[in-house]
Amino acid sequence: MRIGELAARAGVSTRQVRFYEASGLITSTRLPNNYRDYDEVALGRVEQIRELLAAGLSTQVIRALLPCLRSPRAPIVFEGVTPETVAALERERDRLSERIDVLTRNRDAVAAYLAELRRHADRSAATPAPARRTGRAVP
Amino acid sequence: MRIGELAARAGVSTRQVRFYEASGLITSTRLPNNYRDYDEVALGRVEQIRELLAAGLSTQVIRALLPCLRSPRAPIVFEGVTPETVAALERERDRLSERIDVLTRNRDAVAAYLAELRRHADRSAATPAPARRTGRAVP
DNA sequence: CTTGACCTTGACACGGGTGTCAAGGTTGGA
DNA sequence: TCCAACCTTGACACCCGTGTCAAGGTCAAG
Numbered sequence: 480m481r482i483g484e485l486a487a488r489a490g491v492s493t494r495q496v497r498f499y500e501a502s503g504l505i506t507s508t509r510l511p512n513n514y515r516d517y518d519e520v521a522l523g524r525v526e527q528i529r530e531l532l533a534a535g536l537s538t539q540v541i542r543a544l545l546p547c548l549r550s551p552r553a554p555i556v557f558e559g560v561t562p563e564t565v566a567a568l569e570r571e572r573d574r575l576s577e578r579i580d581v582l583t584r585n586r587d588a589v590a591a592y593l594a595e596l597r598r599h600a601d602r603s604a605a606t607p608a609p610a611r612r613t614g615r616a617v618p
Numbered sequence: 619m620r621i622g623e624l625a626a627r628a629g630v631s632t633r634q635v636r637f638y639e640a641s642g643l644i645t646s647t648r649l650p651n652n653y654r655d656y657d658e659v660a661l662g663r664v665e666q667i668r669e670l671l672a673a674g675l676s677t678q679v680i681r682a683l684l685p686c687l688r689s690p691r692a693p694i695v696f697e698g699v700t701p702e703t704v705a706a707l708e709r710e711r712d713r714l715s716e717r718i719d720v721l722t723r724n725r726d727a728v729a730a731y732l733a734e735l736r737r738h739a740d741r742s743a744a745t746p747a748p749a750r751r752t753g754r755a756v757p
Numbered sequence: 758c759t760t761g762a763c764c765t766t767g768a769c770a771c772g773g774g775t776g777t778c779a780a781g782g783t784t785g786g787a
Numbered sequence: 788t789c790c791a792a793c794c795t796t797g798a799c800a801c802c803c804g805t806g807t808c809a810a811g812g813t814c815a816a817g
Binding site for chain 2 (some may be wrong): 547560573583596599
């Protein structure tokens with residue numbers, strides 16, 4: 480498919496698709512007229528890229544992660560895997576875990592705060608009018 | 619404490635501290651000579667901000683989250699809490715959960731890939747020399 | 758009093774991800 | 788044949804979080 484269809488199906492702009500390709504996140508072949516030609520795998524890739532960017536990762540990190548994110552049952556490539564690659568992936572995995580921890584702690588804090596607000600609201604509702612200042616003068 | 623000490627203790631630049639203050643993430647009073655004056659709470663704040671920025675959140679989102687991230691046993695403020703605030707916080711909580719899900723899925727994919735690589739390496743080690751091409755000629 | 762370390766505000770620059778526009782090539786249908 | 792819709796590359800501009808530099812104020816130690 481050409482870039483327009485890919486972008487429409489993925490819900491992104493063609494600008495973004497070209498940027499992802501220039502960043503080495505996706506690949507295309509070229510039609511005889513020099514138009515980019517993408518396969519279905521590229522579509523899934525773009526959706527994955529969107530998810531990861533929205534989750535706060537940079538294109539550099541995403542590029543490092545791509546070998547792990549093979550689609551359905553694509554065969555794993557063992558050939559060009561150097562110990563450095565493995566070490567880099569382990570670092571990225573740990574950095575992901577760190578992010579997850581931070582976000583989880585803070586999400587829980589938000590949830591706890593909301594729960595506290597709710598308890599307060601319920602208690603206020605149970606005690607009808609304990610001298611509540613509403614900003615409006617009492618007649 | 620003044621901005622230099624705060625920055626040094628938090629491990630950030632004074633530029634960053636000023637930016638966080640200009641973004642409404644921290645507050646300071648002013649000394650008679652117009653120098654900024656920070657308390658210990660600000661230090662904890664800056665550390666929290668660093669965590670959240672490193673986790674991929676924007677200063678806007680962090681600002682929305684700040685009311686929930688009260689330090690030790692600070693009393694909860696119920697006063698200026700409008701239903702809109704609550705709704706916004708619930709949205710942010712859900713967005714955090716989404717991020718956490720995405721990152722967790724992908725971290726697990728990386729971990730699975732690494733495990734696969736390890737299994738492959740172990741198997742290769744167990745079978746000493748099954749016509750391995752090492753790039754070097756066999757004497 | 759002078760020096761040096763610290764502070765102030767203001768500005769310019771950069772990289773990352775994106776929007777938008779220009780100037781031109783290709784193609785299918787009226 | 789010509790138009791409209793699609794594609795190409797290239798550029799300029801934006802926002803965000805930082806770095807860096809300039810020009811100047813404050814203060815303590817020598």
